[in-house]
Amino acid sequence: QVTLRESGPALVKPTQTLTLTCTFSGFSLSTSGMCVSWIRQPPGKALEWLALIDWDDDKYYSTSLKTRLTISKDTSKNQVVLTMTNMDPVDTATYYCARILKSAVAGYYFDYWGQGTLVTVSS
Amino acid sequence: DIQMTQSPSSLSASVGDRVTITCRASQSISSYLNWYQQKPGKAPKLLIYAASSLQSGVPSRFSGSGSGTDFTLTISSLQPEDFATYYCQQSYSTALTFGPGTKVDIK
Numbered sequence: 001q002v003t004l005r006e007s008g009p010a011l012v013k014p015t016q017t018l019t020l021t022c023t024f025s026g027f028s029l030s031t032s033g034m035c036v037s038w039i040r041q042p043p044g045k046a047l048e049w050l051a052l053i054d055w056d057d058d059k060y061y062s063t064s065l066k067t068r069l070t071i072s073k074d075t076s077k078n079q080v081v082l083t084m085t086n087m088d089p090v091d092t093a094t095y096y097c098a099r100i101l102k103s104a105v106a107g108y109y110f111d112y113w114g115q116g117t118l119v120t121v122s123s
Numbered sequence: 124d125i126q127m128t129q130s131p132s133s134l135s136a137s138v139g140d141r142v143t144i145t146c147r148a149s150q151s152i153s154s155y156l157n158w159y160q161q162k163p164g165k166a167p168k169l170l171i172y173a174a175s176s177l178q179s180g181v182p183s184r185f186s187g188s189g190s191g192t193d194f195t196l197t198i199s200s201l202q203p204e205d206f207a208t209y210y211c212q213q214s215y216s217t218a219l220t221f222g223p224g225t226k227v228d229i230k
Binding site: 047062106107109110115 | 214
């Protein structure tokens with residue numbers, strides 16, 4: 001059974017760095033084709049993809065946010081960490097982590113999602 | 124980045140209706156297109172991957188089609204549990220992008 005759970009602060013101040021942890025079970029991030037990704041959703045708005053890390057430790061970032069994002073993994077702990085620097089109130093959103101399966105035929109698709117964690121940016 | 128658009132942005136339909144949602148990519152993405160359903164307060168759920176492959180456990184009333192730049196998600200007979208927001212997502216580029224969503228509500 002695949003599960004993912006996001007953890008991190010519910011409230012951060014402007015200019016601070018946000019650190020979120022995705023703890024997963026039911027799969028190994030060292031298995032070929034496995035990836036973990038972060039996605040966010042501001043209240044009432046659409047989904048926005050942020051970053052992904054794959055089984056080979058390749059990392060991909062949103063073009064608009066890549067200067068602020070860092071994604072890393074600890075395979076032994078089944079965790080993926082996302083840091084986002086210089087937080088702003090517009091970054092207030094629910095942050096999701098999700099498993100991605102990657103294949104040559106189907107590309108990248110998100111097949112399991114965590115429940116999400118709401119992060120509010122306010123002084 | 125590849126831009127995704129969806130139409131309509133919202134629609135009202137009745138139980139039993141056939142519903143079609145369109146997704147368009149700003150450039151050809153072959154069949155690297157996925158569809159998700161999201162209900163309020165919940166995480167998205169994968170419905171369709173690779174444009175037309177039904178995810179395991181998803182009812183057969185959902186279907187996807189298209190390739191290149193134009194794609195459709197069809198619900199053959201809308202059920203009460205299908206009222207939700209639907210998103211498309213491309214993975215042709217590793218700069219993954221989602222569409223803006225289509226909200227389906229009750230007429």
